[in-house]
Amino acid sequence: MEALGIDPNRLLSSVFNFTVLLILLWFFLYKPVLKMLEERKERIRQGLADAEAARQAARRAQEDYQRQMEQAHKDAQAIIAQATQAAEKAREEILSQGRGEARAIVAKAQEKIEYERKQAMAELRGQVAQLAILAASKVISRELDERAHRQLIQEFLAETASLN
Amino acid sequence: MRFLGSRALRYTIIAIAALVGAVALARAFPVKLPDIAVAPEPIAQVSLFGLNYSVTNSLLTSWLAMLLLVLLAIATTHRMKPVPDGLQNLVEALVEAIYGLVEDVSKHNARKFFPIVATIFLFVLVSNWLGLLPFFGPLGIWHEVKSHSGEVERVLIPLFRSPSTDLNTTVGLALISVTMTQVFGVQALGIFGYFGRFLNLRGLGKLIGALFGRPPRLGLGGLFGLAFNAFLDLFVGLLELISEMAKIISFSFRLFGNIFAGEVLLAVIAFLFPFLLSLPFLGLEVFVGFIQAFVFAILTLVFMAMATMGHGAEEHKG
Numbered sequence: 001m002e003a004l005g006i007d008p009n010r011l012l013s014s015v016f017n018f019t020v021l022l023i024l025l026w027f028f029l030y031k032p033v034l035k036m037l038e039e040r041k042e043r044i045r046q047g048l049a050d051a052e053a054a055r056q057a058a059r060r061a062q063e064d065y066q067r068q069m070e071q072a073h074k075d076a077q078a079i080i081a082q083a084t085q086a087a088e089k090a091r092e093e094i095l096s097q098g099r100g101e102a103r104a105i106v107a108k109a110q111e112k113i114e115y116e117r118k119q120a121m122a123e124l125r126g127q128v129a130q131l132a133i134l135a136a137s138k139v140i141s142r143e144l145d146e147r148a149h150r151q152l153i154q155e156f157l158a159e160t161a162s163l164n
Numbered sequence: 165m166r167f168l169g170s171r172a173l174r175y176t177i178i179a180i181a182a183l184v185g186a187v188a189l190a191r192a193f194p195v196k197l198p199d200i201a202v203a204p205e206p207i208a209q210v211s212l213f214g215l216n217y218s219v220t221n222s223l224l225t226s227w228l229a230m231l232l233l234v235l236l237a238i239a240t241t242h243r244m245k246p247v248p249d250g251l252q253n254l255v256e257a258l259v260e261a262i263y264g265l266v267e268d269v270s271k272h273n274a275r276k277f278f279p280i281v282a283t284i285f286l287f288v289l290v291s292n293w294l295g296l297l298p299f300f301g302p303l304g305i306w307h308e309v310k311s312h313s314g315e316v317e318r319v320l321i322p323l324f325r326s327p328s329t330d331l332n333t334t335v336g337l338a339l340i341s342v343t344m345t346q347v348f349g350v351q352a353l354g355i356f357g358y359f360g361r362f363l364n365l366r367g368l369g370k371l372i373g374a375l376f377g378r379p380p381r382l383g384l385g386g387l388f389g390l391a392f393n394a395f396l397d398l399f400v401g402l403l404e405l406i407s408e409m410a411k412i413i414s415f416s417f418r419l420f421g422n423i424f425a426g427e428v429l430l431a432v433i434a435f436l437f438p439f440l441l442s443l444p445f446l447g448l449e450v451f452v453g454f455i456q457a458f459v460f461a462i463l464t465l466v467f468m469a470m471a472t473m474g475h476g477a478e479e480h481k482g
Binding site: 003005006007009010011012014015016017018019020021022024025026028029030032033034036037039040043154 | 201202203204217220221223226227230233234236237240241244246248255256259260263279280282283284287328330331332333335336339340395428
């Protein structure tokens, strides 16, 4: 032991020194560094979690936006369809009304035309009869009295009326 | 080819010139082989509380190593930044690497083992590397010593000496390592659980149970087998005890031997080829210094982990 230089006091001092060094390093090195590493790990974990949350939120917002856009699009489509339908209906109505009125006008006009024609015909018939009577009386005034004449003409007119 | 040839030629000329220069320098400045002493040399006597205490050069260097480490620690951690840079980065990486290693070996005892393992590693590493500094050999105090033949010789006592080349340091570290291993073992397994490893009476208990127990009694062969097992258990316990003692010696002499031999090697090489040629050996010793620090720390770690694990496999068999 002597030759190797081993000395109990010196041995004790090296153990003591080591213990002192361990305590000093514990307070000045290991504890702060490990704490810092732990804190940093925690911070990174937190940061990653936050980033993940933000990504989720962004995706949800995107989805919301998408959904709203789709809804708006659908609504717009519905409104356009409704408007188109209403316009179509209005057009139909207007058209049918116009058609009806036109028909009524035409019918009225026809009626009037018929009436006037009948009137004219009646007037004409009266005048023709008179003329005929006049003419006939002048031609055959000697053979027939007036009553027989009138009768003859009435018959004639009835024939013509039935022709009409 | 011409270019290559000329370059090879140039290198050859440089190498030869360097060799010639080194030899010439060695002729001009011959290096003496230093006195090689296994024991550290005292450089001062200190009286403390009435106790005479001799301060050896290795003790002084121990303090230097401690001072360096503590200064490095304070310089790093007195104002730590969440985003590390420079020194803090380096030290954090080092601490994290050691902690990761401890965690790999023993996950839930990492906090307990880490300070001892890390301190052993850092202290031994700094000690080993300090010994390689150029002023460690030559800087010293001349003493006049009487040699065996009675002549007065002048001997240079170096002021510094790597603590790893002092058995007091290495035995001290080994004692701490082995003692803390026992402490952690007892903490983990309880006094009987841990020391049962060294005095294993389970086999003896079975033998006594069979001898005095109720039937079914065993035949003579069975009893003989039990007795043999009891003897084997005791013998294995004895071996465990011896291996625990041997750890102290292997720890301390491994570190001492490697570093001391390394320094002797460097001294001899410096004596033979003082210039240039000792460089590769210096590099080798830097590597050896690291490896020895690593080995000391990792063996401490492994022994601690083994001591806290108990021997579950044996219990399953029994």
